[in-house]
Every structure is written in C-alpha cells, then in structure tokens.
Amino acid sequence: xxxxxxxxxFEKQAQVAQAIGHPLRLAIIDFLKDGPQCVxxxxxxxxxxxxxxxxxxxxxxxxxxxxxxKKGLQVIYELKCPCILDFFSCMSGVxxxxxxxxxxxxxxx
Amino acid sequence: xxxxxxxxxFEKQAQVAQAIGHPLRLAIIDFLKDGPQCVxxxxxxxxxxxxxxxxxxxxxxxxxxxxxxKKGLQVIYELKCPCILDFFSCMSGVxxxxxxxxxxxxxxx
DNA sequence: ATACTATATGAGTATATAATCACATAGTAA
DNA sequence: TTACTATGTGATTATATACTCATATAGTAT
Numbered sequence: 001x002x003x004x005x006x007x008x009x010f011e012k013q014a015q016v017a018q019a020i021g022h023p024l025r026l027a028i029i030d031f032l033k034d035g036p037q038c039v040x041x042x043x044x045x046x047x048x049x050x051x052x053x054x055x056x057x058x059x060x061x062x063x064x065x066x067x068x069x070k071k072g073l074q075v076i077y078e079l080k081c082p083c084i085l086d087f088f089s090c091m092s093g094v095x096x097x098x099x100x101x102x103x104x105x106x107x108x109x
Numbered sequence: 110x111x112x113x114x115x116x117x118x119f120e121k122q123a124q125v126a127q128a129i130g131h132p133l134r135l136a137i138i139d140f141l142k143d144g145p146q147c148v149x150x151x152x153x154x155x156x157x158x159x160x161x162x163x164x165x166x167x168x169x170x171x172x173x174x175x176x177x178x179k180k181g182l183q184v185i186y187e188l189k190c191p192c193i194l195d196f197f198s199c200m201s202g203v204x205x206x207x208x209x210x211x212x213x214x215x216x217x218x
Numbered sequence: 219a220t221a222c223t224a225t226a227t228g229a230g231t232a233t234a235t236a237a238t239c240a241c242a243t244a245g246t247a248a
Numbered sequence: 249t250t251a252c253t254a255t256g257t258g259a260t261t262a263t264a265t266a267c268t269c270a271t272a273t274a275g276t277a278t
Contacts, residue, residue: 094174
C-alpha cells in the first residue's frame with residue numbers, strides 16, 4: 001500500500017465496522033439505544049443463548065462501542081457514545097441508494 | 110428476537126457494515142474518494158494481488174457501496190454515494206472516545 | 219456452610235472469509 | 249488471424265467467526 005502509514009488506522013476502523021457488521025449485534029445496539037440492559041434481558045430479547053450474546057457483547061466492548069459495569073449479579077451493558085447510532089443513518093443511506101438504483105433498472109425494462 | 114420484523118433490515122445493514130469492515134477495503138474506499146480508478150491501479154496502490162482486489166471490489170459492489178463500468182479493457186470502480194464517507198467520521202468518533210477513555214484510566218494511576 | 223443465579227470462558231464443530239495460484243474471458247492492437 | 253493486457257473466477261488452503269454445550273466464577277440469599 002502506498003500510504004502504509006494509514007494501515008494501523010484502517011485496522012482500528014475495520015474493527016469498529018466489523019463489530020457492527022452482524023445482525024445480532026445490530027439488534028443488540030438497537031435494543032440498547034433505549035437504555036442500559038443486563039445480558040440476561042438482552043439474550044431474551046434477541047432470542048439467543050446467553051453465552052453467545054456474552055461473546056457478542058465482549059466483542060463490542062473491545063471495539064469501543066459498548067461499556068459495561070457490574071450491578072450485583074448482573075452485568076449491565078450500554079452504548080458508549082451516541083455516535084454509534086450515526087452508523088444506522090450511514091447504512092440506511094447506502095440501502096436507500098440501492099433501492100433507488102433497483103428502481104431505475106426496473107424502469108428501463 | 111422480540112422484533113423479528115427488523116431482522117431482514119439488520120441483515121442488510123450488517124452486509125453494508127461488513128463490506129466496510131476490512132483494512133484493505135477501507136484503504137480502497139479511501140483511495141476512491143479522490144476519484145474513480147481501475148482495478149489495476151487500485152491493486153498497485155493497495156499492494157495486493159489483482160485477483161484479491163477484484164474480489165474485495167465485487168463484495169463492495171454487492172453491498173451497494175461501489176459502482177463500476179467498463180472502459181476498454183479496464184473496469185473502473187467508484188464510490189456510489191458520499192454517505193460512505195460518513196462511515197469514516199462515525200468510526201473516528203468511536204476511536205476518539207476510546208482514546209479519551211484510555212487517558213482517563215491513565216490519570217487514575 | 220449450601221443452594222441458586224448471572225455471566226464468562228474453554229473446547230469442539232460448522233461455516234464464512236481471505237488469500238494465492240492457475241486458468242478463462244473480454245477487449246485491444248498488430 | 250495471433251499476441252497481449254485487464255479483469256474475473258474456480259479450486260485450494262489457511263484462518264477467522266459464530267454457535268452450542270459444559271464448566272467455572274462471582275455474587276446473592278438462606
């Protein structure tokens with residue numbers, strides 16, 4: 001790569017994007033936008049095993065998307081900064097463009 | 110998942126996020142923000158095999174991030190909508206927050 | 219102390235992704 | 249036509265990811 005200086009930055013950014021690039025994780029983020037929740041409730045809402053949800057949560061913590069703290073037996077997870085929600089509008093932007101393109105193709109037929 | 114209606118949407122969104130979640134692909138996007146480029150030049154800039162770059166490009170086209178057209182022997186790829194660049198500010202937001210948190214931890218020591 | 223609950227993690231498996239090499243295709247030029 | 253170049257794709261391998269189950273840990277309650 002010509003600008004190999006940027007490589008480490010791209011790797012960090014890729015980690016963030018990857019942390020968001022999974023249906024279950026997006027569902028978790030969407031759930032957490034209404035407030036902090038424990039693993040237990042997240043797992044029930046998502047409809048997946050707690051152990052599996054636990055792994056997804058750690059992954060997002062590692063990426064810097066979520067924060068967590070203990071509360072008795074439970075561990076409460078929450079969105080770290082509102083900027084995470086910006087991703088949704090970014091992704092919606094791309095998807096809307098996709099629909100627009102598909103329409104144009106159909107009109108030619 | 111309680112709101113399984115959202116599932117298909119989350120899957121589409123995850124596809125977009127995943128398409129961005131790779132260092133090489135971020136480098137490609139960063140390169141294309143200055144204008145359309147052929148596979149050949151992208152591969153040279155990125156420093157990876159053409160066949161490999163070609164696959165990364167198809168993946169991003171499938172996700173709706175890139176568009177492409179033929180020009181003689183070459184295939185020119187380009188960013189589809191400026192909204193893709195919004196991702197960079199989103200990811201930077203998360204990374205800045207991460208640095209901020211790390212600083213706070215160090216201050217306590 | 220025991221019993222219980224929430225969460226995390228190791229091990230194993232299945233699937234997905236990335237990368238490389240070889241080859242096929244499509245367009246160009248002589 | 250042949251020779252050349254750019255790109256895409258099949259096959260393979262290596263690695264990463266997702267998931268499940270069983271088990272360990274930490275906190276609570278009796």
